[in-house]
Amino acid sequence: MIPELAPDTRDGALSRDVLEAQLARTWQTPPGLWGALTTVDHKLIGRRYIVTAFIFLVLGGALAVVMRLQLARPEARLVSPDLYNQIFTMHGSNMMFLFAVPVMEAFAVYLVPLMLGTRNIAFPRLNAFSYWIYLAGGILLWVAFVLQMGPDVGWFAYVPLSGPQFGAGKRADIWAQMITFTEIAALAVAVSLVVTVFKHRAPGMSLDRIPLFVWAMLVTSFLIILAMPAIMVASTTLILDRLVGTHFFNPAAGGDVLLWQHLFWFFGHPEVYIIFLPAVGMVSSILPTFARRPVFGYLALVLAFIATGILSFGLWVHHMFTTGLPRLAESFFTASSTAIAIPAGVQIFCWLATLWDGRPIFKPPLLFIIAFIVTFVIGGLTGVMVASVPFDTQVHDTYFVVAHFHYVLVGGAVFPLLAATTYWYPKITGRMMSDRLGRWSFWLIFVGFNLTFFPMHLLGLQGMPRRVYTYPPEMGWGGMNLFVSASSAILVAGFVVFAVDAIRSAWRGPVAGDNPWDAATLEWATSSPPPSYNFARIPVVIDANPLWRERESLPVACGLRVDRRELIVSSVAEATPEAREASPGNSIWPLLAAVTTSILLIGSIFTPWAVVWGAFPVAATLIGWFWPKGDPEDEA
Numbered sequence: 001m002i003p004e005l006a007p008d009t010r011d012g013a014l015s016r017d018v019l020e021a022q023l024a025r026t027w028q029t030p031p032g033l034w035g036a037l038t039t040v041d042h043k044l045i046g047r048r049y050i051v052t053a054f055i056f057l058v059l060g061g062a063l064a065v066v067m068r069l070q071l072a073r074p075e076a077r078l079v080s081p082d083l084y085n086q087i088f089t090m091h092g093s094n095m096m097f098l099f100a101v102p103v104m105e106a107f108a109v110y111l112v113p114l115m116l117g118t119r120n121i122a123f124p125r126l127n128a129f130s131y132w133i134y135l136a137g138g139i140l141l142w143v144a145f146v147l148q149m150g151p152d153v154g155w156f157a158y159v160p161l162s163g164p165q166f167g168a169g170k171r172a173d174i175w176a177q178m179i180t181f182t183e184i185a186a187l188a189v190a191v192s193l194v195v196t197v198f199k200h201r202a203p204g205m206s207l208d209r210i211p212l213f214v215w216a217m218l219v220t221s222f223l224i225i226l227a228m229p230a231i232m233v234a235s236t237t238l239i240l241d242r243l244v245g246t247h248f249f250n251p252a253a254g255g256d257v258l259l260w261q262h263l264f265w266f267f268g269h270p271e272v273y274i275i276f277l278p279a280v281g282m283v284s285s286i287l288p289t290f291a292r293r294p295v296f297g298y299l300a301l302v303l304a305f306i307a308t309g310i311l312s313f314g315l316w317v318h319h320m321f322t323t324g325l326p327r328l329a330e331s332f333f334t335a336s337s338t339a340i341a342i343p344a345g346v347q348i349f350c351w352l353a354t355l356w357d358g359r360p361i362f363k364p365p366l367l368f369i370i371a372f373i374v375t376f377v378i379g380g381l382t383g384v385m386v387a388s389v390p391f392d393t394q395v396h397d398t399y400f401v402v403a404h405f406h407y408v409l410v411g412g413a414v415f416p417l418l419a420a421t422t423y424w425y426p427k428i429t430g431r432m433m434s435d436r437l438g439r440w441s442f443w444l445i446f447v448g449f450n451l452t453f454f455p456m457h458l459l460g461l462q463g464m465p466r467r468v469y470t471y472p473p474e475m476g477w478g479g480m481n482l483f484v485s486a487s488s489a490i491l492v493a494g495f496v497v498f499a500v501d502a503i504r505s506a507w508r509g510p511v512a513g514d515n516p517w518d519a520a521t522l523e524w525a526t527s528s529p530p531p532s533y534n535f536a537r538i539p540v541v542i543d544a545n546p547l548w549r550e551r552e553s554l555p556v557a558c559g560l561r562v563d564r565r566e567l568i569v570s571s572v573a574e575a576t577p578e579a580r581e582a583s584p585g586n587s588i589w590p591l592l593a594a595v596t597t598s599i600l601l602i603g604s605i606f607t608p609w610a611v612v613w614g615a616f617p618v619a620a621t622l623i624g625w626f627w628p629k630g631d632p633e634d635e636a
Contacts, residue, residue, distance in 0.1 A: 016536060019536050019537070019562060020531070020536050022562040022563065023531070023532075023533040023536060023562050024531060024532060024533065026533070026562060026563060026564060026565060027041070027119065027120075027531075027532040027533040027565060028532050029041050029044060029532065029586060030586065035586070037588060037591050038586040038587055038588050038591070039128065039586055040120070040124035040125055040127070040128050040584060040585065040586055040587065040590075041120070041124075041532055042109055042110065042113050042120055042121040042124060042127060043110055043114075043428075043529070043530060043532075043534075045109055045127055045128055045131050046106055046107070046108075046109035046110025046111070047110065047428060048131055049102060049103070049105065049106030049109055049110075049131055049134070050103065050106040050107065050110065050428075052102075052106075052131075052134070052135060052138070053098070053099050053102045053103035053106055054099075054103070056094055056095075056098040056099045056102075056138060057095075057099045057103070058499075059094060059142065060090075060091050060094040060095045060098075060099060061492070061495065063087050063088075063090055063091040063094070064091055064488070065488065065492060066078070066079065066087055067084070067087055067088060067091065068484065068485040068488045069485060070084060070469060070470070071469075071470070071471075071481050071484075071485065072481055072482050072485035072486075073478060073481070073482060074470065074471050074472055074473040074475070074477070074478045074481075075470050075471075075472065075473065076470055077470075079469070081469050082152065084469035085152035085153075085467075085469070086145060086150035086151065086152045086171075087150075088154070088467060089150065089151045089152050089153060089154050089155060089175070090141070090142075090145050090150050090151065091155075092154065092155030092156075093141065093151060093155040093175060093178065094141065094142075095155075095409075096155055096271065097137075097155075097178065097179065097182045098134075098137070098138045098141065098182065100275045100409065100413060101182070101186055101224075101271070101274055101275060102134055102182070102185070102186070103417060104217075104220070104274070104275060104278035104279070104413075104417075105186060105189045105190075105193075105278075107278070107282070107417075107420060107424070108189070108193055108213075108217040108220075108278065109121065109127060109189060109192075109193075110424075110428065111213065111424065111523055112193055112196055112197065112213075112214055112217055113196060113200070113534065114427075114522060114523035114526065114530060114534055115211045115213065115214050115521055115522055115523050116196065116197065116200060116201045116202060116205065116210075116214060116522070117201065117202025117205065117522045117525075117535060117538055117539045117541065118196065118200040118201070118202065118534065118535075118538070118567055118568065119533050119534045119535065119538075119565070119566075119567055119583065120534070120565070120567060120583050121192050121193070121196050121200075122192050122193075122195035122196040122199065122200055122567075123188075123191065123192045123195065123584075124192075124583060124584055125584050125587055125589065125590045125625065126188050126191070126192055126590070127188065127189060127192045128587075128590040128591070129188060129590035129591075129593055129594050130184070130185040130186075130188035130189045130192075131185070132590065132591050132594030132595070133181055133184050133185045133188070133594045133597060133598070134181065134182060134185035136181055136594060136595075136598040137177075137178050137180075137181025137182045137185070138178075138181075138182075140174065140177065140178055140181065140598075140602060141174065141175075141178045144170075144171070144174045149169065149170055149171055149174060150171065150174075151171045151172060151174055151175035151178075152171050153167060153171070153172050153175065154467065156264055156268070157172060157175055157176070157235075157238065157260075157264075158260060158261065158264075159238065159241075159249040159257055159260045160249065160250075160257060162175070162238060163238070163241055163242065163249055163250070164241060164242045167242065170605055170606070172238070172242065173239060173242060173243065173605045174605060175235075176235040176236075176238050176239045176242075177235070177239070177601050177602065177604070177605055179231055179232065179235040180232060180235060180236070180601055181598070181601065183228045183231060183232045184597075186224050186228055187224060187225065187228055189221075189224075190220075190221035190222075190224040190225050191221075191225070193217055193218070193221045194218065194221045194222070194225070197210070197214055197217070197218045197221075198572050199569050199570060199572070200567050200568065200569065200570065201541075201570050201575040202522065202538055202539050202540065202541050202568070202570075202575065203538065203540045203541070203568065203570065203575060203576070203577050204540045204541040204542055204574075204575055205541040205570075205575040206573060206574045206575055207572075207573055207574075208298070208299070208544065209541055209543065209544045209546075209575075211285055211521045211522075211544075212281055212284035212285050212295065212298070212301055212302070212305075213278070213281035213282055213284065213285040214281070215281065215301075215302050215305055216277045216278050216280060216281020216282075216284070216305050217277075217278055217281060219277055219305045219306055219308075219309040220273075220274055220277045220278050220281075220309075222309065223270050223273060223274050223277070223309050223312065224274055226270075226313070227266070227267045227270035227271065227274070227312075227313070228267060230263050230264075230266045230267040231263070231264060231267035231268075233263060234260060234263035234264050234267070237249070237263075238260070239604070239605075241255075243604070243605075243608055244608055258320070258323060261319070261320050261323065262316070262320075265316035265317070265319045265320065266313070266316045268316065268319065269312060269313075269315045269316045269318075269319065270309075270312040270313055270316075272312070272405075272408065272409070273308055273309065273312040275409060275412070275413045276308075276408070276412045276413060277305060277308060277309065278413075279372070279412055279413045279415075279416035279417065280305070280347055280412075280416070281305070282416045282417070282419065282420040282423075283351060283369050283372060283416050283419070284301055284347075284350075284351070285521065286365050286366075286369060286419055286420065286423050287351055287354055287355070287366070287369055288354060288358075288520065288545075289365075289423070289517050289518070289519045289520065290360060290361045290362075290363060290365060290366040290369075290517075291354045291355050291357075291358030291359070291360050292358050292359045292360075292361065293354065293357060293358040293359070294520070294544070294545050294548075295350065295351075295354050296350050296351075296353035296354040296357065297346075297349075297350035297353065298544060300346055300350055301346070301347060301350050303343075303346075304343035304344075304346045304347045304350075305343075307342075307343040308340060308343045308344070311336060311339060311340040311343070312340065314332075314333070314336040315333060315336055315337050315340060316333075317329060317330065317333040318333050318334065318337045318386070318387055318392070321333075321389050321392045321393060321396065322392070322393055322396045322397075327389075330389050331389075333387075334387050334388060334389060337383070337384075337387035338384055338387050341380060341383070341384055344376075344380055348373060348376075348377065351369075351373065352373075363435065363438075364419075364422045364433070364435065364438030364439060364441075364442055365419040365420075365422045365423040366419070367419075367438075367439065367442045368415050368416070368418045368419035368422065368442060369415070369416065369419050371411075371415045371442065371445075371446045372411055372412065372415035372416050372419070374411075375407055375410070375411025375412075375415060375449065375450070376407070376408065376411040376412045376415075378407050378411070378454075379404060379405075379406075379407030379408035379411050379412060380408070382400070382403070382404040382407065382457065383404060383408060385404075386400075386401065386404060395460050395461070397465055397466050397467075398459075398460035398461075398463065398464060398465055398466060399456040399457075399459040399460035399464045399465075399466060400456070400457050400459075400460025400461060401460065401466065402453075402456050402460070402466055403453050403454065403455075403456035403457045403459075403460060404457075406453045406456075407453060410449060410453070411449075415445075418441075418442075418445070418498065421502070422438055423517065424523075425502065425505070426512030426513075426516050426517075426528050427512075427523055427524065427528050427529065427530070428528075428529055429505070429506050429509070429512075429528075429529060430511065430512055430527075430528045430529050431505050431506060431507075431508075431509030431510060431511060431512055432505065432509050432510045432511075432512050432516060433501050433502060433505045433509060434501050434504075434505060434509070437497055437498075437500070437501035438498075438501060440494075440497050441494050441495070441497040441498035441501060442494075443494075444490055444491070444493050444494030444497060445491060445494030445495065445498070446494075447490060448487060448488065448489075448490030448491030448492070448493065448494050449491050451483075451484075451487035451490060451491075452484055452487040452488045452490075452491050453484075455480050455483060455484050455487075456484060458480060459477060459480050459481070459484075462476070462477060462480075463475075464477050512528045513528065514526065514527055514528050515528075515547065516528075519547065520545035520546065520547045520548040521545070521546070521547065522539060522541070522546060522547070524547055525539060525546070525547060525554060537556035538556060538560065538568060539554040539555065539556055540554065540555040540556060541575070542555065559577070559580070560580060561580075564582065565582060565583040565584070565585060566580050566581065566582060566583060567580070567581050567583050568580065568581075569581045587625070589621055589624045589625035590625065592621045592624070593618065593621040593622060593625055595621075596614070596617040596618045596620075596621050597618055599614055599617070600614030600615065600617075600618055
């Protein structure tokens with residue numbers, strides 16, 4: 001049980017107004033620039049993550065437009081071959097490392113503590129540090145591109161193309177260090193989320209009452225912890241080959257070129273599910289609200305999340321079917337690549353059953369979810385096709401593969417993300433987005449996406465290779481490419497409408513109220529936007545859909561002090577309160593640690609000695625971060 005406190009500090013002894021005023025003083029972020037730099041409020045950091053990730057989406061989308069303009073006609077000269085190589089590398093790296101994974105973690109940083117009924121995320125200073133490191137990595141990549149030092153080796157950076165023999169200059173080094181920045185940030189958030197889910201749930205929120213989005217983020221966090229060290233090892237060994245003179249990937253000195261692909265794709269395919277699992281968690285949490293009934297197959301969905309996470313580590317070689325690996329190994333990875341369609345199918349049938357047995361309300365969030373189901377099924381079917389060695393051998397490195405992974409990633413992640421943005425927008429901003437503009441953006445994006453990417457399957461079957469900056473007219477690809485490029489204008493128009501709606505609604509949208517969708521999960525039990533302390537009194541959960549079970553008011557737990565930041569520590573399985581824990585306050589040290597770490601990593605691109613000398617300021621900031629202050633509230 002929560003230890004007893006003196007009556008004058010027990011929240012249950014205070015009136016609601018007095019309680020909220022005292023909590024606001026305890027949990028507040030200082031105003032102005034200092035508060036912005038020192039805050040550890042998960043909601044403020046989550047909002048920054050979301051906005052920054054969407055800015056990178058816009059930048060990556062702009063690069064995609066340039067590529068489509070270049071490919072609209074044969075032998076076009078809009079950009080040079082060198083610039084095109086930078087653009088397609090920047091587009092892929094930006095979308096995968098600076099948008100897709102961070103934006104999913106961003107929503108989790110904002111929503112998971114609210115969904116769990118706690119007042120902050122675990123390790124809040126580590127969470128703040130992760131944002132600053134992520135921002136530094138994004139700035140590094142884009143400043144390099146502006147300075148004509150943008151990476152030009154693809155988002156996968158295959159050796160020997162990215163090695164010292166062929167990758168002259170600092171372009172590949174910048175790519176490798178950008179990986180380090182983003183993976184440090186992702187790992188920091190993953191650790192914070194795992195601890196938050198296991199130890200900071202509201203009393204009574206047992207494992208079978210956790211919201212499905214939280215389950216999805218828990219599995220995703222374990223994928224990040226297990227998969228991302230592989231790409232960090234790969235990028236570090238690449239830099240050592242390039243800057244120190246090691247030979248990890250040099251066959252002449254005993255290295256192995258294929259070692260890079262094994263390390264990269266051991267991360268790279270779980271990366272797809274690191275993006276996909278949060279998206280299906282969003283769908284599973286949003287769909288019941290608009291179906292007006294609890295989700296069908298809660299346990300089946302949770303098991304499907306876990307099965308997908310486990311199976312994702314047995315697929316990476318299907319990216320390497322043309323590298324000459326033993327046929328027996330290829331048959332194993334064909335089987336596992338096909339098997340992962342089973343949990344995906346379970347999820348789809350659960351969602352369809354939820355809609356079938358519900359009373360659907362076709363608001364924009366549900367429309368985007370329906371678009372997701374349609375496009376992801378198409379992407380999944382083509383995924384089963386390329387899992388077959390004979391077929392993959394024919395379409396490998398053609399536009400068929402480009403079409404496939406855009407159907408999987410845009411259909412499997414961006415459509416749910418647009419649904420999530422529309423759905424949780426009133427919780428984050430306190431205002432509603434426009435229903436009319438939401439429908440316009442849905443139809444433009446859905447139609448534009450399919451007209452843009454479905455014909456790429458045909459281009460691939462006609463033999464058009466990926467990553468070419470132009471093509472001769474006699475190949476016969478000009479007409480289809482012109483149609484694809486023209487269709488992409490519809491897709492861009494849909495995103496423009498969505499962005500205008502989001503920006504306009506922040507100031508002029510209707511006031512939302514606490515729970516405008518009549519949803520069932522705990523984030524809707526507090527005001528919109530939530531106060532700094534999230535919940536004046538911690539709720540007690542007695543059902544998987546607490547706001548539908550308790551229509552009038554939730555049971556609440558007392559016992560936390562109001563004069564310092566405290567969180568409930570609960571048991572893993574049953575969420576039984578076990579202790580109170582001080583939550584660290586605002587601090588400048590995470591920012592300073594991020595700055596010194598960034599200097600070390602960027603400096604190492606130019607000299608290995610930066611690692612040695614840069615370690616001293618990093619150590620100094622970490623000492624300041626962890627230096628005991630006497631009051632447990634101030635300790636990290």
